[in-house]
Amino acid sequence: MQTKDHKVLVANRGEIAIRIVQACRKLGLAFTCVYTAEDAASGHVRIARELGGDKSLCRVSSYHDANELMAVADDAGATAVHPGYGFFAEDYRFARRVSQRDRKLIFIGPSWRVIRELGDKINTKRLARSLGVPTVPGSDRPIYDEMEAEKVAQSLFEFQEQQGIRKPLVLVKASAGGGGMGIEEVYDIDLFRSVYRRIRNYALRQFKDEGVLIEQRIRDFNHLEVQVVSDRSGRNPVHFGTRNCSIQSTGLQKRVEIAPGFDPSSIEYGFDAAQVLRDITNHSLAMARKVGYDNVGTWEWIVTRDGRPFLMEVNTRIQVENGVSATIARVRGQKGVDLIAEQIRIGLGEPLGYGQEDITFEGVGVEYRLIAEDPDNRFTPWVGRVDGFGWPERPWLAMHTHVPSDDPYDIPTEFDPNLALAIIWGKDLAEARERGVEFLDTLVLEGANNAGEPLRSNVRFLRDNTGRILKF
Amino acid sequence: MDTEKRTQHLAERLGYIRDVFGGKHNENIALLESKLQEFNLRLSEGSISDENAALTTLEDLFDFVERKLEAELTPMDKVRIVRHPQRICLRDILENVYDNFTEIGGKDEHSIDPSMLIARAYITRRSGKKTINQPVLVIGQEKGHGEEFRNGGSVKPWGNAKALQYMKVAETEGIPIHTYVFTPGSYPVEDYPGAAQQIARNLYEMAGLRVPVIAVFSEGGSGGAEAIGLADRRLMLSHGYYSVISPEGGAAIEGRLRQGQRAAPELIEKCAQQLRITAEDNLRMGYIDHVVTEPPLGARPYHYDFFRGLRQEIIRATDEVILGVKGFAPFRAMVLRRRRGKAETMDLDNMYVRWSLSASAKDRLVGRRHRKFNRLARNAARDRRPVLRKLSNMGWDAWWDIYSYFKYDLLRKHQQKIAYLVEEVEAEAQVLMEKVAAPWRKITCALPGGSCQSSEETERELTTLSDWDEEGQRNGNWSYVSPRAKEDRAITCPNAATHGCLDLWAPDLFGEFAGVCTYCGHHFPMEYQWYLHNVFDEGSIFEFNAEIEAGNPLGFEGFDVKLEQAKKQTGLKSGCVTFEARIDNVKLVVAMLVAPFRGGSVGAAEALPLPGLRARHRRHPHPGRHQRRHPDAPLHHGRAPLHRGRGPVPGAVRHQFVRRAAGQLPRLLALPVLHPFGQHRLRRAGRHQGDHGRGHPAGLPPGLSRPVARAHPRHLGPPRRARQPEAGPSDHGRPQPLLPVARATARNR
Amino acid sequence: MFDITQLLDEIKASPYEEIVVTAPHTGVVTFADVREGARVIGPSGTWKEKKGTLLATIERERNQKPIHAVEKGEVKEVLRHLEGTFVEAGTPLVRLRHFLSRDEVLAIILKKALHLFVAPERAKYYFAPDVDKKVKASGPRSVSLHEGMDLFIMSRMKREAGLAYSGPSGVIYAVYFQHNENVDAGQPLIGVCPPDQLSLIEDVVARVQTEWEERE
Incomplete structure (x- = not known):
């Protein structure tokens, strides 16, 4: 089957759905989108109506119901499923079902076995250790017993004290969670129990699993990522550089991502930053080779102030911030790398067609996540209507959004109030920073909620933080 | 006035006959009717010269017809007799058979369950010139004469619990118990405590009651009868019925009727015939010991002769039981034997037998009872073990007894003591060492390069906390995979409407999730093989008693064919598979009821191995039962734990089975039983857990017209680690004996 | 406070409610034997354990799901042209006229x-x-x-x-x-x-x- 004959079911919504549709069109592939009644105003619905061919849009009861997606795929004649991020992106059972059902489809993502191997934080930790990859001290399996949890926490406190950490911290997180949800810090063992119980109850409600992980909370670190790409052979993974995602909300959710991860050329670090970047890319590729990784994925790392990296987890999916890596990457010197299109292409079985030596990097990329939220109030999501949304077009700016700029848009409460991703490129850090500020200053974003209160967004927060990007 | 009363009485008798025969023998009824009408007419005209004589003639005619019809009674007619409002009830018996009685445990509507009546009654007898009041405890279902609050003698679980409670009182007081069974079956209560569970509890306790129990059956319907029917001597009224199921119930099963449909009368009639429910049948099969003759067409409250006869019978039965186990009473026993069959001439009121027993006589009493019921079960099932095997088994068993005594009884007692002592000493030493060592450790840690653990080592320890039990995981694979896991289709959870469960993909559901809905925890029934292969350690299963074969003790027509079919289809000989197995190396003796074999219902063949299990376990005591488990780990009723990342952890599922088994032992007995049911004192479960119906449709609780919002969906049990930390005997207070006999019910669709 | 008599009268004036039975999810629809004008009943029984009248069946991933009436009423319209077709979630299938219950x-x-x-x-x-x-x-x-x-x-x-x-x-x-x-x-x-x-x-x-x- 030729790649062009495929039809891709876009099993997602919003901005990522739009980008998948655009990638499909770039590759000349047919596609079909789904949406729910509540999400009818989303941009991906509009783009599917405008650009799609026969049976390119179907209303479903829920994005979370795999049966809906399979039924729509069959009805529309889709041959492959792109899960985007979130929803089923890291659900190995979904991937397995897609590829093992009677009418088989291609799951555009790693094979289900890889997702299962690496989707399990615990398993990842073990795999990492077996390859000598450093991981964060803490429990490597979910803990269900309060007494045991307290014991682990106690020993983590003692360990940090021995290491001379002045204010030791322990992190309690839902083992089934992710994306910064259900994580809390404990600074005093006496408070541990109440935090533990809170997280356990939260995890039970949200994820239906009481398991809790307890780790040393490494404060004062930078959050780095390595973008890995590998074709279905799984033998020749390459990396598309590193990203720095240290600017986060209080809920530990990313707000600004920068590629590359550090910039030793313009900033002085207290350690050998170039060496750290080399180490984490090498470690990541070693693990990818070991498991036979066969699609795009991200290795997440934390780097402490003294330059020690620890592997956090592996995201077996395309990530929100893929565009920022693409913007600085050149394949055989060519601009215009599209990681989502690459993901679909290799996902459908084409070989990658180039090696690590063909990939070079140029300049600095900054990605802002524009979100309707209140940074002054613990980043509480804001719900209401967006009335005005616009920005001047620039050659160095790429906007990804599902929010229409000509129509008012009601933010659905079902999902995070993400409005847009803005990716800015500069030839060096200084230029990128400058352009970032310029973009944020010229951006128009207005709206109001039912009570008539004006729209709240994180634009100010993003602007304030632009000055400190890539600084440790 | 007197005439009026007598004609009224005759009219009632006529109505009774009409009701009993339900449309048959119309010519006889018409005859009686016309004669009665004629008499009434003549009476009103005043044309009768001798009212008394005419009435007597008429009464004689009634007697004659009743006697004539008596010979033609079918089993179903007898069912109608016992259900007739004019049928004698327990209150009638208390008033006419006993000399004095006091109802206890609440009267009429004020009782916790008015269909269960408890009374302390006396029988007055003479010994020489002395008058002696012998107290007995009378327990029985009270149908009344049509009063609604009596529920027609259908006892709720708490009614049976009350009965049990007073049986215990009687045991404490050392007075005999007379039970009267007047029930169409127990009241179906599905919620906790559950009808069947309570009956099982009663059976279990009654098997060990240390006072004589005499039961009289009038209407013995299904399990409800068993709640008070396990007795040393079982009498039955000649017009009663005693059956594993009501004829209507049997017809519903035979005719494969759905809810709401009614069986044809012919089918019911046939089932009544087939089920062998009459007194003669039961006597022949040995399920009862003696039949008490009733007047033609059954006893009604005005049959005072009958009550007198019943009194003699019940006294004699009690005497017989007592004398049978008493050390010395040859003469009186002989008198009793000689007088058997001469009910009319007998007057036991003038012979005194003291109704109390010595400790050793009580032992004999209980032993006899056990033997009696074991024999019943054995006769009803087919034990095809060759004689030699049976004998050699006995020899082997004897050897085990000796071996076990030395290995476990003798040694363990001392071992335990030594173990406790060692523990105590260790604990003391620990405290002492801590005190001595603490200051020293502080100093050494403070010194650079002190003998304190290196941080690298600590770090390694912290990052390798787990002893992940790969074996316990079985690598996430099941040894047996349901064939349903191979179909590419979606399955809807029955709780979807109330719990919002999304459809599940069959391979996920039956393959990975072990048949558990991941949204609400509903259990889809799994094949019994699934339990066999996935719950127990691989290769640890050793079956025994496989030769016991289900039979057809009632000779129910067509049942043999069905049994043969079931045997062929399943390759099993009965619906009960008994085996020894291990879970996490804890040895167990297991009885498993297998649904594909006739719905997993328990007959004699299925029940027969059960007392043996206990005996087997006693002979092969498994060290495992002395292990103690973490008491905080809750039982997951009907829910397998799910681990989000990897699906349910087989080890954990298996683990919970051990625990669940411990909570559910009484359920072993809690199934529809053929009435001769082998009783043996089964060891009771350590802790009762109310099981809230697994696989039971989720209906709204009564009284709630609209679904109440739930704060969150019913949660799944947390995945437990495959191995609990071994809790020492001294911690966590309450010891938790791990029950050695497990049971799992498996169902096929 | 408020006038209950008036409220009752208001409701009595228009005691009906239109109920639109929609597809709970995507799938292929097969209508049951219901005609316009027929009476249907909602769930009944002590615990509402008996389902209402069967209106249609929707099949998705080889799983047939019955769609029952949730309230009693009269069938106003059956969208028969959908018979045997794949419908989106939320597609109207049957319209009922329901008289308000107590x-x-x-x-x-x-x-x-x-x-x-x-x-x-x-x-x-x-x-x-x-x-x-x-x-x-x-x-x-x-x-x-x-x-x-x-x-x-x-x-x-x-x-x-x-x-x-x-x-x-x-x-x-x-x-x-x-x-x-x-x-x-x-x-x-x-x-x-x-x-x-x-x-x-x-x-x-x-x-x-x-x-x-x-x-x-």
């Missing part, structure tokens, strides 16, 4: 009579754990409320926040939300009955019970 009328009137505690924002709401325990164990009327009491957990965009009760003290007389569904801002969550109005509310209940005649 309980529904009561609910409408109670909504006016009780003090309503409304959702401040569009979100999913849950009872706070200790309240939830009480509600589950002995019903919502066992919960007595007072100002400032922790009553709800509001879940929105995967974030949860506590919500305290404000309003008069009383018991929860009615619950208007489902645990898994979003509640719009301004929609009532619970109806609260202050203790001094309990007898008044009971009067209302009694009036509706006697005055409202249920029709087929």
Whole structure:
């Protein structure tokens, strides 16, 4: 089957759905989108109506119901499923079902076995250790017993004290969670129990699993990522550089991502930053080779102030911030790398067609996540209507959004109030920073909620933080 | 006035006959009717010269017809007799058979369950010139004469619990118990405590009651009868019925009727015939010991002769039981034997037998009872073990007894003591060492390069906390995979409407999730093989008693064919598979009821191995039962734990089975039983857990017209680690004996 | 307070409600044998354990799912042209005309009579754990409320926040939300009955019970 004959079911919504549709069109592939009644105003619905061919849009009861997606795929004649991020992106059972059902489809993502191997934080930790990859001290399996949890926490406190950490911290997180949800810090063992119980109850409600992980909370670190790409052979993974995602909300959710991860050329670090970047890319590729990784994925790392990296987890999916890596990457010197299109292409079985030596990097990329939220109030999501949304077009700016700029848009409460991703490129850090500020200053974003209160967004927060990007 | 009363009485008798025969023998009824009408007419005209004589003639005619019809009674007619409002009830018996009685445990509507009546009654007898009041405890279902609050003698679980409670009182007081069974079956209560569970509890306790129990059956319907029917001597009224199921119930099963449909009368009639429910049948099969003759067409409250006869019978039965186990009473026993069959001439009121027993006589009493019921079960099932095997088994068993005594009884007692002592000493030493060592450790840690653990080592320890039990995981694979896991289709959870469960993909559901809905925890029934292969350690299963074969003790027509079919289809000989197995190396003796074999219902063949299990376990005591488990780990009723990342952890599922088994032992007995049911004192479960119906449709609780919002969906049990930390005997207070006999019910669709 | 007679009269003036039965999810629809003008019944039995009239079947992933009438009424329209086709979730299949039942009328009137505690924002709401325990164990009327009491957990965009009760003290007389569904801002969550109005509310209940005649 030729790649062009495929039809891709876009099993997602919003901005990522739009980008998948655009990638499909770039590759000349047919596609079909789904949406729910509540999400009818989303941009991906509009783009599917405008650009799609026969049976390119179907209303479903829920994005979370795999049966809906399979039924729509069959009805529309889709041959492959792109899960985007979130929803089923890291659900190995979904991937397995897609590829093992009677009418088989291609799951555009790693094979289900890889997702299962690496989707399990615990398993990842073990795999990492077996390859000598450093991981964060803490429990490597979910803990269900309060007494045991307290014991682990106690020993983590003692360990940090021995290491001379002045204010030791322990992190309690839902083992089934992710994306910064259900994580809390404990600074005093006496408070541990109440935090533990809170997280356990939260995890039970949200994820239906009481398991809790307890780790040393490494404060004062930078959050780095390595973008890995590998074709279905799984033998020749390459990396598309590193990203720095240290600017986060209080809920530990990313707000600004920068590629590359550090910039030793313009900033002085207290350690050998170039060496750290080399180490984490090498470690990541070693693990990818070991498991036979066969699609795009991200290795997440934390780097402490003294330059020690620890592997956090592996995201077996395309990530929100893929565009920022693409913007600085050149394949055989060519601009215009599209990681989502690459993901679909290799996902459908084409070989990658180039090696690590063909990939070079140029300049600095900054990605802002524009979100309707209140940074002054613990980043509480804001719900209401967006009335005005616009920005001047620039050659160095790429906007990804599902929010229409000509129509008012009601933010659905079902999902995070993400409005847009803005990716800015500069030839060096200084230029990128400058352009970032310029973009944020010229951006128009207005709206109001039912009570008539004006729209709240994180634009100010993003602007304030632009000055400190890539600084440790 | 007197005439009026007598004609009224005759009219009632006529109505009774009409009701009993339900449309048959119309010519006889018409005859009686016309004669009665004629008499009434003549009476009103005043044309009768001798009212008394005419009435007597008429009464004689009634007697004659009743006697004539008596010979033609079918089993179903007898069912109608016992259900007739004019049928004698327990209150009638208390008033006419006993000399004095006091109802206890609440009267009429004020009782916790008015269909269960408890009374302390006396029988007055003479010994020489002395008058002696012998107290007995009378327990029985009270149908009344049509009063609604009596529920027609259908006892709720708490009614049976009350009965049990007073049986215990009687045991404490050392007075005999007379039970009267007047029930169409127990009241179906599905919620906790559950009808069947309570009956099982009663059976279990009654098997060990240390006072004589005499039961009289009038209407013995299904399990409800068993709640008070396990007795040393079982009498039955000649017009009663005693059956594993009501004829209507049997017809519903035979005719494969759905809810709401009614069986044809012919089918019911046939089932009544087939089920062998009459007194003669039961006597022949040995399920009862003696039949008490009733007047033609059954006893009604005005049959005072009958009550007198019943009194003699019940006294004699009690005497017989007592004398049978008493050390010395040859003469009186002989008198009793000689007088058997001469009910009319007998007057036991003038012979005194003291109704109390010595400790050793009580032992004999209980032993006899056990033997009696074991024999019943054995006769009803087919034990095809060759004689030699049976004998050699006995020899082997004897050897085990000796071996076990030395290995476990003798040694363990001392071992335990030594173990406790060692523990105590260790604990003391620990405290002492801590005190001595603490200051020293502080100093050494403070010194650079002190003998304190290196941080690298600590770090390694912290990052390798787990002893992940790969074996316990079985690598996430099941040894047996349901064939349903191979179909590419979606399955809807029955709780979807109330719990919002999304459809599940069959391979996920039956393959990975072990048949558990991941949204609400509903259990889809799994094949019994699934339990066999996935719950127990691989290769640890050793079956025994496989030769016991289900039979057809009632000779129910067509049942043999069905049994043969079931045997062929399943390759099993009965619906009960008994085996020894291990879970996490804890040895167990297991009885498993297998649904594909006739719905997993328990007959004699299925029940027969059960007392043996206990005996087997006693002979092969498994060290495992002395292990103690973490008491905080809750039982997951009907829910397998799910681990989000990897699906349910087989080890954990298996683990919970051990625990669940411990909570559910009484359920072993809690199934529809053929009435001769082998009783043996089964060891009771350590802790009762109310099981809230697994696989039971989720209906709204009564009284709630609209679904109440739930704060969150019913949660799944947390995945437990495959191995609990071994809790020492001294911690966590309450010891938790791990029950050695497990049971799992498996169902096929 | 309010005029119950007038309210009842208003409802009596238009005692019908149109119910549109929609496809719960995507799938291929097969209609059952229902004709326009036919009477259908909703769930019945003590625990509503008997399903209503079968209207259609929808098959998705080889799983046939029956669609039953949820209320009694008269069939106004069956969208027969959908027979055998793959439909989107939420596609209307059957329209019913439903005559308001006594309980529904009561609910409408109670909504006016009780003090309503409304959702401040569009979100999913849950009872706070200790309240939830009480509600589950002995019903919502066992919960007595007072100002400032922790009553709800509001879940929105995967974030949860506590919500305290404000309003008069009383018991929860009615619950208007489902645990898994979003509640719009301004929609009532619970109806609260202050203790001094309990007898008044009971009067209302009694009036509706006697005055409202249920029709087929």
